Amino acid sequence: DTGVSQDPRHKITKRGQNVTFRCDPISEHNRLYWYRQTLGQGPEFLTYFQNEAQLEKSRLLSDRFSAERPKGSFSTLEIQRTEQGDSAMYLCASSSGQGARFEAFFGQGTRLTVV
Amino acid sequence: DAKTTQPNSMESNEEEPVHLPCNHSTISGTDYIHWYRQLPSQGPEYVIHGLTSNVNNRMASLAIAEDRKSSTLILHRATLRDAAVYYCILRANTNAGKSTFGDGTTLTVKP
Numbered sequence: 001d002t003g004v005s006q007d008p009r010h011k012i013t014k015r016g017q018n019v020t021f022r023c024d025p026i027s028e029h030n031r032l033y034w035y036r037q038t039l040g041q042g043p044e045f046l047t048y049f050q051n052e053a054q055l056e057k058s059r060l061l062s063d064r065f066s067a068e069r070p071k072g073s074f075s076t077l078e079i080q081r082t083e084q085g086d087s088a089m090y091l092c093a094s095s096s097g098q099g100a101r102f103e104a105f106f107g108q109g110t111r112l113t114v115v
Numbered sequence: 116d117a118k119t120t121q122p123n124s125m126e127s128n129e130e131e132p133v134h135l136p137c138n139h140s141t142i143s144g145t146d147y148i149h150w151y152r153q154l155p156s157q158g159p160e161y162v163i164h165g166l167t168s169n170v171n172n173r174m175a176s177l178a179i180a181e182d183r184k185s186s187t188l189i190l191h192r193a194t195l196r197d198a199a200v201y202y203c204i205l206r207a208n209t210n211a212g213k214s215t216f217g218d219g220t221t222l223t224v225k226p
Contacts, residue, residue, distance in 0.1 A: 004158075035216075041218060042202055042216030042217050042218050043216045044216070045215065091159070093158075099208045100146070100164075100206030100207060100208045101147055101164075101208065103149065103161040103164055104214070105161060106158035106159045106160070106161075107158050108157060108158050109156075109157075109158050111156075
């Protein structure tokens with residue numbers, strides 16, 4: 001198992017364009033999380049899935065953001081009509097089981113730059 | 116989510132022990148204490164976690180105060196590769212997806 005994989009690693013886009021990121025969790029991990037991190041700050045929670053069900057969304061996740069996890073495997077995060085304020089590192093993490101006694105494993109992130 | 120408080124930065128000499136403190140005075144009975152670290156341009160890396168008892172693994176030790184309102188991550192012999200931002204977070208056992216990260220402690224290791 002190679003860990004949590006995110007694609008692409010870097011994305012530069014023009015303001016107003018749509019972008020989509022992919023996350024492949026560790027196989028058989030039923031929980032998948034998305035976080036956003038800006039420079040000098042800790043990661044901020046965006047949303048998480050238990051299998052294919054999206055169980056919680058942060059207020060940070062505006063209507064322009066949508067996340068899916070079809071079939072409970074990989075997940076995609078789409079940002080529509082990107083704005084410069086969307087520039088950040090987008091992190092994906094996965095964990096097995098329920099509850100906080102299981103650690104989460106993070107991917108390397110996708111760095112988005114909106115110009 | 117309960118908040119954690121960590122010093123902004125700490126320094127250590129190589130091959131010496133490092134004690135990274137974390138205060139979490141509003142911790143609830145079901146909150147687990149997790150530690151992650153992050154190198155520049157990398158995702159956070161899991162270090163260790165615990166509930167009440169002290170924990171040891173190959174990377175570090177976690178000492179949890181008896182009242183659970185504080186904890187200390189112990190790196191027994193710091194190496195240059197341990198230089199990173201260390202995050203102490205509380206994860207509620209009822210809502211484990213919603214981890215709240217603070218700004219962490221930036222650890223500098225001097226050769």
